[in-house]
Amino acid sequence: MFLICSKAAVTLPPMTQSFALQADVPAPADAARRRGRGAVSNASGRFEPYARIEEDDGWDSLGDLPPFRTEVALEKARTAITRNQSPDIAFDRSINPYRGCEHGCVYCFARPTHAFLGLSPGLDFESKLTAKPNVADLLRRELAAPNYKPRTIALGTNTDPYQPIERTHRLTRKILEVLEETRHPVGLVTKSALVLRDLDILARMATQGLAKVAISITTLDPKLAREMEPRAPTPSRRLATVAALAQAGVPVTVLTAPIIPSLNDHEIDRLLEAAHGAGATEAGYVLLRLPNEIxxxxxxWLLERHPGKVRRILSLVRDTRGGKLYDSGWGVRQTGEGPVAWMIGRRFEAAAKRLKLDRRRLRLRTDLFTPPRGTGGRIQEQLNLFG
Incomplete structure (x- = not known):
């Protein structure tokens, strides 16, 4: 059964209070129900006035609850391209064909966006997903706008465009087909080997300087990866994906993200060496970010999986965030600040320089862009004849 109460009435358990976290803390969901998932709980989002807490009524009622299964809702999107003006991000536009992500990475910075849907950033984020089936049609229309000016479109900036449901919905594939047709530059970020399904498109675009791919690898330890990213491919599979992309001529960056002090920061050198050996030509990193519900x-998750390290890890995170668990300031949210963040940054830079992964980021071409045909009515189609 569920108890529903005002968030003001929810008290923090002693272990949680010792870390001075500011949010309602639900009871962990039953381990059998959430098997294969990343989050431990399913707390209501920050915009909800009430907290729903699982509570056994003495009749073993929690054992009767069904497991968390992936559900996909369809959304009729209004726009395809999302724009941002963030000064510390290398792109100003992106496309996200899905909301939520089945990979279940516990640290995912996109989790708080599920609160805007009235859903939990916890288990709901990885089991109640949304797909936008009209996204490719919208993209075609937006690229055909008379005042559109091409710049690299980023895919995978919020949730993974190659998460498991992409096998069925194929929205990322449809987006790439539009971008190839219009010769529009694209940069992809993913953890998934499913990106190789679209290697035909990506390889053709890469020969024109129109595509690059970043593969996110958090750790080389398969056990730790399974704990943190339960439905994402194994580290070895991701390295094999880097190799396949590189062999096909697609420029590949490896992202060591997130780096978590005292958990995976000791792997920086080995991880970059493995990525370089697989064919990566660039590298980047992001320090663990803990905004809102994350x-x-x-x-x-730490209390359940690594109880002996939780105090140490959170203490080091605070050292990189000015005594807080998170600082959203431009320029520091990705890398942190202070001695601990400085040492992590210098260690990464030294390894990247040694392996020649510190080259300037590849700039994709925009001069080949051709607006899509047949999207602006008869007049636009006639004008396209002269283009």
């Missing part, structure tokens, strides 16, 4: 989700 700080509670990560703490719950």
């Amino acid at each position: 700080k509670d989700l990560v703490q719950e």
